[in-house]
Each structure stands twice: as structure tokens, then as C-alpha cells.
Amino acid sequence: MTNRVSARLMLERHRYFVGRAPELERFYAVVTASELPCFVLHVYGPGGVGKSSLLQEFIYLCEAEGVTAVYLDGRDMEATPALFLQVLALALGLSPASSPLAHLGEQQERFVLLVDTYEQLAPLDRWMRREFLPQMPDNVLVVLAGRNQPSLEWRMDPGWQSLLQVIPLRNLSPDEGRRYLSLRHVPPDQHQAILDLTYGHPLALSLVAEEFAQRPSIRFTLTEATDVIQALLERLVQKVPGPAHRAALEASAMVRVVTEPLLSSMLNLPEVAELFAWLRDLSFVSSGQDGLYLHDLVRDTLAADLRWRNPLWYRELHRRARDFFAGHLEQTHGLEQQRILVDYVFLHRDNIMLRSFLDWQMRDSHILVDRLAPEDPPQVVEMVARHEGEDSARLAAHWLNIQPESVVVYRSDAGELLGFLMMLALPQLRPEERAVDPGVQAVWSYLDQNAPLRPGEQATLFRFWMARETYQDVSAVQSLIFITILQHYLTTPGLAVTFFLAADADFWQMLLAYANIQRLPQVDFTVGGHRYGVYYHDWRLEPPAVWLAVMAEREIAGEQTPPIQPMAANQVLVLSQPDFAAAVWDALRDYTRPDRLAGNPLLRSRLVMARMAEAGEADAPIQALQALLQETAASLRQSPRDLKLHRVLHHTYFQPAATQEAAAELLDLPFSTYRRHLKAGIRRVTDMLWHAELHTG
Structure with missing residues (x-):
């Protein structure tokens, strides 16, 4: 029988793996014990320290011992319980609707589940700790690997204190670093200078080794390399085997994850298998379920260098990636469509107008996007009353009773309600229901008179949106609300018109005008003595794909619309x-x-x-x-x-x-x-x- 390429990959990774003897011994002792001494191993350490490589070595040990192991990557899924279970089911070879817990419960032998890049799943941490993991059979060992140590809730829980083992990862020792450099054929007389410069950081060592592979005659000294990572990456773009390889590396730096079809589209080449294989072999590229990922440090540095050095090529690669995603957006649904949306947003990571909003989400990821629960409405009404007054609170209660499915809530990892968004489906409202709310009545009158809906078309009013503590100010919750709105724009069938309300309409005007969301001062309304501004977009005149293209052009051109106005x-x-x-x-x-x-x-x-x-x-x-x-x-x-x-x-x-x-x-x-x-x-x-x-x- 022909061996799979995955087996060869595992052997090659094992051949270049060095160090981590204590970590490997601990894993071996746990996984081979007659009765598992713990059920969760939590590996943590900074980016580039080798967590993914260690997990691959764990899989190698499992193979040697005849233990089944399944690997998941947090980058490959949205942080929701349903999607996590769906991805796990697929990894187990089950249908998406099957129960992975039931399947695991039927297994009699030792089983290992490894979850990499766990920091991306931070909103699920409470669910993992309190619901998912307690349902696992006691013959399953779960390995979590991420940048952060276990949360306080793990460490303070008397049950998990004895069933959880923590493995912090640090840089390689000098001896381990020398062994790695020797395996990568770096001259021995260069080892000490490199170790002094990198302090044994695995990613930095791999970058140095990659540079030696490209230029075997170079020499490294402390005085020559003030900023090793930056200098190495800048030279790396110039020292690849050929122009096509350099273009492939630059294209990969533009996107979140690269696949062969995406690479083919961005390079305008019908066959890119050789280039893709070359990328996969680079030391700073990792393979995931979706494709190849450049390490964050490498990707960001290469993209910034390209944008400064060759802005025309940067624009062209950006356009080709955008066109590829646009072409696949309408052809997909469910989990795959959500991944494409993530890739769309990623293209805007350097946008000066949007960066702070996207960064808010990245910096505070301990927020779970969820649907309204039976116990939530009183808290939602209280939140509205606190920020907008009792009149608005009565309107919120009215809509919660009529369209509870229109509400998305945002929770802390402890389950605390942090904010909410109400997205009213206007065509489903009866005239007597609309008449209760001045805001709904105002936007419906405008819609009826200026942009009437055709049969089957949908219109959404983002009626209430706020964070519990900061209301509609810039915050982590506000950022997630805007991302939810973006998902609604791009994934709602038949969406024709959207209205967005803001208590401080002037504050958001610059950002929303940049996004082609039109201000309608003639539709403003008052509730409880507070005036609310109205914004509007007709998706029939500018469909989502066209709108995304306009946003992308503004991002790469640095366009600001409209000109900066005086601000209070x-x-x-x-x-x-x-x-x-x-x-x-x-x-x-x-x-x-x-x-x-x-x-x-x-x-x-x-x-x-x-x-x-x-x-x-x-x-x-x-x-x-x-x-x-x-x-x-x-x-x-x-x-x-x-x-x-x-x-x-x-x-x-x-x-x-x-x-x-x-x-x-x-x-x-x-x-x-x-x-x-x-x-x-x-x-x-x-x-x-x-x-x-x-x-x-």
C-alpha cells in the first residue's frame, strides 16, 4: 500500500525537531499511563516559540505508541460552540451534524485531541471548561496550545487544579540552538554569534537558518545585525530562488491564509503546485486545515515592505485577492462563507480608518457573540434605560417581545452580558407595531416614499446597539457589533436597504461616510428628549461585492472621504x-x-x-x-x-x-x-x- 504524504511530512518534521525533552517526557508519561493522571495539558508561550512544532511532535509520539490523535487549529474556525463541534466532527471523519462527543464516548482506546492556536478560541474558554471538556470520556487527553497561560478560572477551580497540567514554553537552550543550527547546515563558527543575537528564539533561529540557506557565504555579527528579524525579512524577499518565488511569498503576505487556487489567482498562473510546495517548506510557514499561514511577524513585515517598496504591485495583489474572495462569496455558505468574510476583513487590517475598530476585537477576544437567552431581556431593557431613558427602554421591551430573534448579545467568558445589537426586520412588522416607535416609523416612512421594497426584498433597521458600560463609544463590544453588522450586510439573502441609528450621529459621520453609509438628517427623530441620527444604504444601488471593492480601493489608495471636518x-x-x-x-x-x-x-x-x-x-x-x-x-x-x-x-x-x-x-x-x-x-x-x-x- 502506498504511504501517505502526511507520514513523510511527520518524519521530516521529527528529523528537524530539537529540544523540549522535559515536555516530551511529561506528555509520554501521561499518554502511556494505564489511567490518565490528568485530562488537559495546557501548553503556552509567546508567538514563534515552537508550540505548533511541539504539538506535531506529540502526534509523532502518538503514532509510535499506536494512540489515535486528532489535530485542530483555532485559526480554522469561528469561536462558537456549534462551529467548534462541527469542525471536530469533520476532523473525526463524521458528518457535520454528527455528535463528536457521542463518537468519542464509543471509543475504548486512548485518544488525544490537540487544539492549537487556542488564543483564537478565547470566547469559548468558559464553555470548554464548564461544558465541553466535562462531557469527554476519561480515556481522552486534550492538549490546548496558545499564547496565554490558563485563565484564573482554570487555576482556581479545585476540580481542574488536579486534572490540568500546564506546560510553559521558553526559548531553546544554547545546546539545543546549536543542534538546530547544525541540522540546518549553518556553519559552526557562526553559531555563537547567532545564539547571542537570537537568545535561542526558535522563529529567529529558523529565519537565520533560512538566510544561510539562501546565502551560504554570509557571516553574522552583533555589530552588523541591529535588528535581525527586520533585516532578514527584507533580504529574504530579494534572495528567493526566482521572481516567481518572490511573487508567491509577497502574495502570501497579503492574505490571512493561502491555498493553491488563491495563489494561482493572485499570480495569474494556471499551475502553482511547485510554488505552493516551496512555500510549505519554508520554516516560517505552517500548514492548517484551510491552507498555509505565514507567521504573523513575517507576514506583517513583508507586507509593509512591499507596500513601501512597490506600491503598484501591492495594489495589484490586493485587487486580485479581493476579486478571488468576491468570486467565491456567493458560491459558499455556512462555515466556508464565514471564513471568506474573515479573509475579506483581513485585507483591511492596515486601513487607517478601520484599524482601531479591528484592533479592539483582536485585543479583547474574551467576548462571545451569542443569541438572546430567556434570562437576557430584563438586562437588555435595563441597559437601554440606563443609557437612553425609560421611554427608549419601553420601546426596547416592545421589540424584544415582537422580534426576539433579531437580537445578538455579547458576553464575557464568565457569561456576563456586556452589550447587544437589535436588528429589526422591517417588512415583517405590522403597521400598528411600527407606529409605537418614532424611530421605526421615521425610517419606514422614508423607505416607503423614497426606496420602496420589491417583493422578496429585505430591509433591516439596526435599532438599538450598545455596550453595557460604554454605550456607543469606541470599545471592544462596539467593534464586535460593527463586525456583526458587516456580516449581516454580506450574508443576508435579499437585503435591499439598511438603516443605522446613532445617538451621536456627528461622531460616526466620518467613518460611515468613508464606508458610503449615507447620513439622512431629515429622518432624525426624538425619543425621551434625546435626538437620534439616521444613516442609510441601498444595497440595490451598490451591492455588497461592489461596496467591498470600493472599500478596498480606498484602503490601498489611502483615500479619505469626506475631507476632515472640524470636531468638537x-x-x-x-x-x-x-x-x-x-x-x-x-x-x-x-x-x-x-x-x-x-x-x-x-x-x-x-x-x-x-x-x-x-x-x-x-x-x-x-x-x-x-x-x-x-x-x-x-x-x-x-x-x-x-x-x-x-x-x-x-x-x-x-x-x-x-x-x-x-x-x-x-x-x-x-x-x-x-x-x-x-x-x-x-x-x-x-x-x-x-x-x-x-x-x-
Whole structure:
């Protein structure tokens, strides 16, 4: 019988696997015990530390011992109980509707379930701990691997304390690092310099080894490689076997996950099997159920480099990916369609207008999107009463009684209600039901007079949406609400028109205008003394696929629609320190491009608004931001120690040379020294601006 390729893959992975002896011994002892001493092994460690490689080695040990093992990746599914069970059923060879728990309960032999990238399933952690895992038969060992250690609930539960074992992963030891480098044929006289530079971080070691595979004659020293990862990745794009390989790597960096059909479409090549196989063999590429994943660090660095170095090719790859997803969106449904939507959103990860909303979701993933439960309506009504008053609360109770299925709720991992979204299906409402609510009556009158529905067409009113604590301000819950709305836009059959209501319509106007969601001030209405603004989109005039294409073009072009308008003091955007730092870096990079600066979130910072007020330039936020950047950088000239930083910033951003290499030559600096000074200069300017932001009244 012919052996499967998967067996060869497992052997090759095992051949290059080094270290982790204590972790392997512990796993072996558990999986071969006559009675499982624990039921969950939780492996955790930072990105690139080798969690996935360790799980593959666990599978190798299971094969050697005749133990059945099934591997799942959290990146391959949406974080809902139903979809998790569906993916598990498919991995077990069952139909999607089958019960994987019932199937496992029928097995008499030892069984291992491995769940990788568990941080992506954080909203399911409570469900896993309290419902799914307790139903597992006692001959099943579950291995969870993610970036975070088990939550406090795991560690404080007296039951799980004895049935859970935690395995933290750290960098490889010097001896293990040397063994790995030897396996990758890196010259022994280079090992110490590489270990000193990487501290044994597995991903960094693999990147160095990849560089040696491309250029066997190079030498690494601490003085030459100030920022090893950045430098390696920049050179990697240039040192691949050929132009087609480089294009394949750049295409892979644009998307969340790459498959052969997607790669073929993005490269406009009928046959890409060889390129796909080459990608799969790269040390920073992992294989999942959906396809190939570049490591986050590699992908983001390559994409940023491509966008700066070759913006026309960046635009073209972006367009081809978009067209591929658009062509498959209407052909799929269920789990596959949801994955395509995730891929669509991923294409916008660098959008200056949308980044903060997407980042909110990524930073706070311990929120579960759920349907309304019988005990939820009183809490929903109380939430509306707190933020909008008793009159609005009575209307919310009215609609909860008529269309409870229209409500989506957002819960903490402890089950606490954090917010909700109500999506009323307007055609299903009777006239007497609509007449109770001024908001519903107002939008229905507009619809009836200006855009009447045809038979079978649907219209949705996003009537209530809020977070329990922050109402309609920017927050993690708000971000998830907007993503739910996006999913509704793209997946609702026959959707013709949507209406969106906001208590502070002016605050959201810039973002919604950018998204072609039209403001209808003539439809605004009042409930309980509060005025609510109305936004509108007719999907018959601009279908979802066309709308997505417009959004994508704006993302890659840096288009801002409409021009920045004066903002009131209560519209200040409160940025976290990481977001502020990212915005400063973007603003420096785009200093000479006002069209790109137009979307920078610093324009809504307290710092810029205060500058505009002082200078009487309420109509010139971009000029205010430019002046702040230049003045802050100029202050570095006051210190002899920082003068070199100012010179590098000046010739890179304010009076930029053609390239960074040209700037280094102009300053008569080695490129590595130039890069070090540039990084330090950006950090100094960011620190000074952050301090001013915190202390601006």
C-alpha cells in the first residue's frame, strides 16, 4: 500500500525537531499511563516559540505508541460552540451534524485531541471548561496550545487544579540552538554569534537558518545585525530562488491564509503546485486545515515592505485577492462563507480608518457573540434605560417581545452580558407595531416614499446597539457589533436597504461616510428628549461585492472621504499607547502626503485638537499635525546626544531622500547605524508626543 504524504511530512518534521525533552517526557508519561493522571495539558508561550512544532511532535509520539490523535487549529474556525463541534466532527471523519462527543464516548482506546492556536478560541474558554471538556470520556487527553497561560478560572477551580497540567514554553537552550543550527547546515563558527543575537528564539533561529540557506557565504555579527528579524525579512524577499518565488511569498503576505487556487489567482498562473510546495517548506510557514499561514511577524513585515517598496504591485495583489474572495462569496455558505468574510476583513487590517475598530476585537477576544437567552431581556431593557431613558427602554421591551430573534448579545467568558445589537426586520412588522416607535416609523416612512421594497426584498433597521458600560463609544463590544453588522450586510439573502441609528450621529459621520453609509438628517427623530441620527444604504444601488471593492480601493489608495471636518471637544479619540505609537509612525512616514495623513487617528487626539484651538486653525488639522511632528523632532537638536537622531529623521521624513539607503549615504552612516538611529529617533519623538498627549488639558 502506498504511504501517505502526511507520514513523510511527520518524519521530516521529527528529523528537524530539537529540544523540549522535559515536555516530551511529561506528555509520554501521561499518554502511556494505564489511567490518565490528568485530562488537559495546557501548553503556552509567546508567538514563534515552537508550540505548533511541539504539538506535531506529540502526534509523532502518538503514532509510535499506536494512540489515535486528532489535530485542530483555532485559526480554522469561528469561536462558537456549534462551529467548534462541527469542525471536530469533520476532523473525526463524521458528518457535520454528527455528535463528536457521542463518537468519542464509543471509543475504548486512548485518544488525544490537540487544539492549537487556542488564543483564537478565547470566547469559548468558559464553555470548554464548564461544558465541553466535562462531557469527554476519561480515556481522552486534550492538549490546548496558545499564547496565554490558563485563565484564573482554570487555576482556581479545585476540580481542574488536579486534572490540568500546564506546560510553559521558553526559548531553546544554547545546546539545543546549536543542534538546530547544525541540522540546518549553518556553519559552526557562526553559531555563537547567532545564539547571542537570537537568545535561542526558535522563529529567529529558523529565519537565520533560512538566510544561510539562501546565502551560504554570509557571516553574522552583533555589530552588523541591529535588528535581525527586520533585516532578514527584507533580504529574504530579494534572495528567493526566482521572481516567481518572490511573487508567491509577497502574495502570501497579503492574505490571512493561502491555498493553491488563491495563489494561482493572485499570480495569474494556471499551475502553482511547485510554488505552493516551496512555500510549505519554508520554516516560517505552517500548514492548517484551510491552507498555509505565514507567521504573523513575517507576514506583517513583508507586507509593509512591499507596500513601501512597490506600491503598484501591492495594489495589484490586493485587487486580485479581493476579486478571488468576491468570486467565491456567493458560491459558499455556512462555515466556508464565514471564513471568506474573515479573509475579506483581513485585507483591511492596515486601513487607517478601520484599524482601531479591528484592533479592539483582536485585543479583547474574551467576548462571545451569542443569541438572546430567556434570562437576557430584563438586562437588555435595563441597559437601554440606563443609557437612553425609560421611554427608549419601553420601546426596547416592545421589540424584544415582537422580534426576539433579531437580537445578538455579547458576553464575557464568565457569561456576563456586556452589550447587544437589535436588528429589526422591517417588512415583517405590522403597521400598528411600527407606529409605537418614532424611530421605526421615521425610517419606514422614508423607505416607503423614497426606496420602496420589491417583493422578496429585505430591509433591516439596526435599532438599538450598545455596550453595557460604554454605550456607543469606541470599545471592544462596539467593534464586535460593527463586525456583526458587516456580516449581516454580506450574508443576508435579499437585503435591499439598511438603516443605522446613532445617538451621536456627528461622531460616526466620518467613518460611515468613508464606508458610503449615507447620513439622512431629515429622518432624525426624538425619543425621551434625546435626538437620534439616521444613516442609510441601498444595497440595490451598490451591492455588497461592489461596496467591498470600493472599500478596498480606498484602503490601498489611502483615500479619505469626506475631507476632515472640524470636531468638537467631546469627539476626541482616546488612543491606547500602542495605537498612539503606531499612529505617530504612520504620521512620520506620511508627512509629505497630506492625502494619507487625512486618515491618521492623531487628527482626533487631544494634542492636535488643542494645537488647532490655540492656532485658530480649526479647519487645518493636517497642518497642525505636521507642525507638531516637525517641532517635536526639531527639539532633539537641543541635545548634542540627540542631534544625530534629528538629522536622521529630517532626511528620512521631513526632507526625505529618495530611499533610506540614500539617506544613510547622505548622512555618511553605515546602513545598520542609520537604522538604529532612525528607530531611536522615532521612539524619542513618540515618547515626547505621548507625554504631551497625556498632559494636554
